[in-house]
Amino acid sequence: MAASIFQDVEMAPPIEVFQLTNRYNDDTFPQKVNLGVGAYRTDDGKPLVLPVVKKAEVAMASDSQNHEYLPVAGLPAFRDAAKKLILGEDSPALVENRTESIQCLGGTGCIRLCAEFLKKILKCDTVYVSKPTWGNHRNIFKHANFSNIKEYRYWNPESRGLNLEGMLEDLNNAPSRSVVILHAVAHNPTGVDPSVEEWEKIADVCKAKELIVVMDNAYQGFASGDLDKDAYAVRYFVRRGFELFIAQSFSKNFGLYNERTGNLCIVSKTPEVLNRVKSQCEILVRTMWSNPPNHGGRVVATVLNNQASYAEWKVQVKEMADRIQQMRKLMFEKLRAKGTPGSWNHIIQQIGMFCYTGLNVHQVKHLREKYHIYMLMEGRINMCAITSKNVDYVVDAINDAVVNI
CATH class of the missing domain: 3.90.1150.10 (Aspartate Aminotransferase, domain 1)
Known part of the structure; x- marks a missing residue:
């Protein structure tokens, strides 16, 4: 044989x-x-x-929707609601039409699509992740063929808190246009978040070094119980004029772990570039999962777009x-x-x-x-x-x- x-x-x-x-x-x-x-x-x-998720699923089970493919970019009602949730309805980025989003396979799919776009379209090759970070960050960028996967200091074992000085020093030494992964709220694995003043210093360095910011946002509302408070870092960076990527996961705050429901939100300086960005993301999606699944996105859209359910x-x-x-x-x-x-x-x-x-x-x-x-x-x-x-x-x-x- x-x-x-x-x-x-x-x-x-x-x-x-x-x-x-x-x-x-x-x-x-x-x-x-x-x-x-x-x-x-x-x-x-x-x-x-979640009881509200059960109600949404009961309503969905009795409607007359079919099982046709979703658009490559995902369910519009879900994508729009997800953007408003993280950016805030009065966000200048939303008002000025400077945002786009792609429905992905959970937060992991968001990060992977982002990594592919950064590598293939923006030609980035260096990414900084916190030390320590979520166990999958490094592997995702490795498999997206980033050559330089570096760490910035984050955890201080003596104080069991944030090593802000080390973080700022490492980011300040990063080459211009490096990618930096920031945890938007409830840092995984440490649970240590920067204060408002510390976020300002982090943003100052990212702006000065022209770093490309990716916010990993897996715990909005789930961290403090306040959706707006947990969105502070993202909204602050948007107010500062950053172009950035935001990986939204609905696994935790909706309990939709096995539905793999995520949204990659993209904020630009001008609306003119967004159709081109979306078109390239759709080509990348087509080669990875082609179209996103419907169920989790519809659950989130059903809840967020109904005042009482929300x-x-x-x-x-x-x-x-x-x-x-x-x-x-x-x-x-x-x-x-x-x-x-x-x-x-x-x-x-x-x-x-x-x-x-x-x-x-x-x-x-x-x-x-x-x-x-x-x-x-x-x-x-x-x-x-x-x-x-x-x-x-x-x-x-x-x-x-x-x-x-």
Whole structure:
């Protein structure tokens, strides 16, 4: 028999977060805890389908729409509503018709389309990502054939906060027209966001160095509970006159994880260039996924374009954000009451779904092996996975790890 054409294919390294979930699912220990997966959980540890999403889906199921292809750029009602959500209805970019958008396969699809456009159309070859950053940023730009994937300092392990000085220095040393990925709100994985004053300094450097800004916006509303507050950085850069890309994901704030619902919003200085930009994006989309799926986009459009549904959704988003903040406070108070060594203020100072605990690799392994608590090796945990039922167990385990490892 002839040798397989696949015989020299090497085994790829596992994707950590999914491997972690598989190990958790295979674990039969009754008190096991999965703090790794980046998805919202109720206080019962269950996935949540937002009630407003259920209502929209019931209405959609009874209408007479067919299953024809969407336009290559996606559902217009979704794209327009998504732009207004992130930019604000009174945005100068919207008023002056300086925006375009493309419906993508989740936030990941937005970043990938953006990377392809930057490489093939704008001929960019250098991108800066934060250190640390979302695990997929580097790989997306690698597979889009960027030659130079660099990091700017972000996390300060001593303060467990932002290393602003290092960030500004690294961006100031970046070549002109380098691409920089900025997390619009609720930085993943650290949960550390710049203040208003710090955003101003970051924008100053990006403007002076003529950096091409890509805002990764996965958590609008989900971070603070306030849609406008969570859009601050994006809207500030737009007011400053930046041309930029905004990758919007509706996985978290709509709970549409497996519907892969995203929108790549593009802001330009003038409206005249946008038709050309859109046309090139459509060619790139045609070669990757051809047309986006309909369901998730229609859910978002149905909710955002109906005043009553929109108001209901905002309440439900705030409830999710509030529960995350409550779990932060509860975990912090219990660690402090336990007398766990070190300062744990960062738990309540960080924002959004994730907490960068500061636990080291050996402590993370100890938690997994002794207590069946699963988290990424970098010490990132999903605060949604902390519940009133497991918080004492998790705190006791962390205390043991910090004291003894």
